[in-house]
Amino acid sequence: MLKQLIIKNFTLIDTLDIRFNPGFSVITGETGAGKSIILGAIGLLLGQRADTKAIKAGASKCVIEAHFDLSRYDMEEFFSQNDIEYDPDDCIVRRELAASGKSRAFINDTPAPLALLKELGERLIDVHSQHQNLLLGKQDFQLEVVDIIADDAAELALYREAFSEYTDSVKALGELNEKIERDRANADFIRFQYDELDSARLAEGEQQELEQKASTMSHSEEIKSALYEADNMLAAEGAGAVGNLRSAGGAMEAVASMLPQAAELAERLNSAYIELKDVSQEISRLLESIDFDPVELDAINDRLDTIYSLEKKYHCESVEGLLARRNELREQIDNIDNSDEALAELQAKVDAARQHCLDCGARLTALRTDAARRIEGEMQQRLVPLGMPSVRFSVAVDAEQPSRNGCDRVAFLFSANRSTPMQPVSQVASGGEIARVMLSLKAMISGAVKLPTIIFDEIDTGVSGKIAEKMALIMQQMGRSDRQVISITHLPQIAAVGQTHYKVYKEETDSGTTSRMILLDGDARVREIAQMLSGSDVSEAAINNAKELLRK
Incomplete structure (x- = not known):
């Protein structure tokens, strides 16, 4: 769980030191206030490439540091394998970028390569940005979702070993054929x-x-x-x-x-x-x-x-x-x-390896098919309350030629209406529908993957009103199971559900424009939600409406 984020001299931020709480938190702020800057800083901690242009003008370097509580996530093995001191109550991840272009990363004050920082980051935080909705059209993402729910990592590893043996034997047969052809010619x-x-x-x-x-x-x-x-x-x-x-x-x-x-x-x-x-x-x-x-x-x-x-x-x-x-x-x-005998012997090995690969693939397919049925049932239950009473969601698991990921082609099929035939979700779902499908998938996956922190960057795009409120309740529910959920939102219905509320805003100072982030409480939170409801002119009705949203 992310406990504290410290940012120094990053883009428009001179100094930011903010603490985060467990459960469901929201971050609000006008467009351009600096929310994406904070996500960019977190991205550096997750091993993304650094650009010296991100250093605040006039500064020699920028520093991003995060403190995590790992006490409930059984991650000691990662630290021992990489010879890094393990402190479950306060894991410190730091990234430094100098104006010279030199970048350094540290885990608990131990220098670490970016690849290791990225590996740890993938276990700590999942950032769901708007462009990730495009993943719904990617077969690899759909297959990964099915594999997570199927909990088939062990079976997938056995299949990949069998597939590797099969491809190696096919390669050896091809090389022998080519060699024999060359030798026969000469x-x-x-x-x-x-x-x-x-x-x-x-x-x-x-x-x-x-x-x-x-x-x-x-x-x-x-x-x-x-x-x-x-x-x-x-x-x-x-x-x-x-x-x-x-x-x-x-x-x-x-x-x-x-x-x-x-x-x-x-x-x-x-x-x-x-x-x-x-x-x-x-x-x-x-x-x-x-x-x-x-x-x-x-x-x-x-x-x-x-x-x-x-x-x-x-x-x-x-x-x-x-x-x-x-x-x-x-x-x-x-x-x-003796080429005919050698070819026959190697062909027999290829056939045996292929059959073993297919057998392992069949066991993997059985697990995926069972998981697909469970996904269909759970997605139906999750999507209906989100304003899609006639929704149909299906996971097609079709056979294909063996590949590294198995012998299956997975497709998420979707229809928001009973009279419309189901088609690939990315082709027929609207922006708001895709947002709701992705949130439902994330909520389902979060129950199978023990990930400390999930950040949603405006996943509510394309929805409003009661649907937004229901999406907020889903994120709130996700934040109750030893998990921290943070939503960056423009919707007051979602902002009001957050257990903790942060605001990002710009401020003009003597040294120029600066982005800041504060924790809102009491009247300040009521006024922020009222402003999200009515705009810059906050009316008494908006204030009362904001109070009602918070009360609910």
């Missing part, structure tokens, strides 16, 4: 590419091994020279390092009994001798194995040329890439050869 070329790669008999690691062999054979003379020199230094008769190291170890062993340290040195020299001898033997084997064979080198280079040519042709950087490409081509060929 079948000969695909087989040629596969045969070319397969006949090359490629092996993983082959390129690196061949490149190493080619490098070794191309530098065989330098390699053999280095190996020969190393072999000679290590194993030359009488002068090789291996023999000298062995002799050094023997010398140390000879004096080990006389010099204790010599035994350890002899052991270390013998270990070094064993390792160096092993190295010398390995070098000797390499020396014998290195040989230059021009025929083999030519064969290696030819093989590498083949590999390099294939890599360039298939845009691969390695033999492994060529092998992967060959495997892809093999898979394409298998798909072409």
